[in-house]
Amino acid sequence: MSGVRRIAVLGAESSGKSTLCQALAQRYGTLWVPEYLREFVDTHGRVPFETDQYGIARTQRAREDEAAARANRFLFCDTTPLMTALYSRAYWGRVDAGLERLAATHDYALTLVTAPDTPWIADGLMRDSEEVRERVFGMVERELDERGIRFVLVEGDLPHRLRQVEAALRVLAPLDAL
Template sequence: MKQKTKIIAITGAESTGKSTLAKALATHYNVPFVPEFARSYVEQLHRSYTYDDVILIAKKQIEQYNEMVLQQPPLIILDTWLLITKIWLDVVYDKVPSWIEQAIKEIHIDTFLVCDIDLPWVPDSVRENGGIDREKLQQTYIQELKNYDFPYHIIKGNYEERKKAVIKVISSLD
């Protein structure tokens, strides 16, 4: 009998090690992961992103999720997820389409890993929210997880400590 795929979504404010953690877990478990689409998409734009760009990003996140689920790996690791995109739409544009809210409610995630802001914020060409904005967004992500009643774990420490903590979390999902 085939074991059910476990789905882990990594979330948290900017510059908290989400991508590094996703790659490390994919290597550790020898599974593919869904990379952060928003970053690569926005980096290739030669203009400021728009509301329509963020909508496209949301649709792509759902598409990538569905493609990965069809492959039926034992574990799916999502480097960021639709929840961040929803908050991005709300904060920047003050409007979120109802289909995104519905997708967040309906698409199955076994647990969320919230990378804490205990790592220093490192600016780059895409990041916009350091300092107090980073702290506020982090609290918003956690509050949204609570609002949806999603299971989550706050992951702290250096990169190796985070990886070890997450391996324990994933083991507990069995």
Template sequence: MSNPLPNIIKIAIVGPESTGKSTMSAYLAKHYHTVWVPEFARQYCEKLTSPCTYQDEVNMFYGQLDLEEKMLPQASKILICDTTFITIKIWSDHLFGKTPPEVLDELPRHTYDFYLLLDIDMPWVDDPLRDFPTLRSHFMQLWHKELQALNARYVVISGLEQQRYDKAVAAVDNFLSKTG
């Protein structure tokens, strides 16, 4: 699915667990006076009463797409996306050894204009939905690999607190200045 509102620039905030994606998404949305798409998987997993299944990954894929589609018309020039369904690919590969075919089919078609890959230099924060504090480097490498496979334009954002936010704004401003 391509962007039905071509004048809206889609910026994805991605990275391993506990890197501040939701907080960064909210910050950037406020800074740029727009809306942000929350991570559907978080809402979905909070309701699960048993471990996540392969079908749950498929459900989260469709849920993320639907949520993004619903939020897109509310955006003001920029839509900030708290993660993307690349996360479904990474988690499915890790947990089940395969990716749902619908995810693989959609990856090259459902693009984002720019990605901020949040670094793992933030302290780990425990959360019932976070599982792999010792695998953050592994997942960071996977994010690089997946973004490179898509030829995605991305920047790694590191630092703590305001420094991290300032770097993100500078990266987005730089990207926007080059897109006209």
């Protein structure tokens, strides 16, 4: 369906991105794109190497493109290539050129950032620590500011986060369409 607005949901590990995306998709009768990194880790039984990052980001974006063709008005994207690039910088101190080009195409109608104010939960290979979560959260905010990407910080429990997103979406879309 043309006219679908992609909504980027960024944030550090264990900050409620997936929970928020799933709830938003249900609320608006549309689709959400789960974070491919989780599937990658489960399938490979390991965290990614630096050389895996570009492929992970390409797969994430390809899944967005596929879901956008079937979504209804909004598509909620649980992370984006920009987040993959940020993690590359955090873990390896650099971002390869292909990944950087893909991350630069951050063309979402709205960018949400989940605050790290939910309980931190260990999740096998996917999660480092609460300290890393706080550091990555700061990196996300700085990265978006440096790139001039406006974002809405969503905080609190799920009902509060949903109300914050609903208010932001009202600015994006006519009231009668929500």
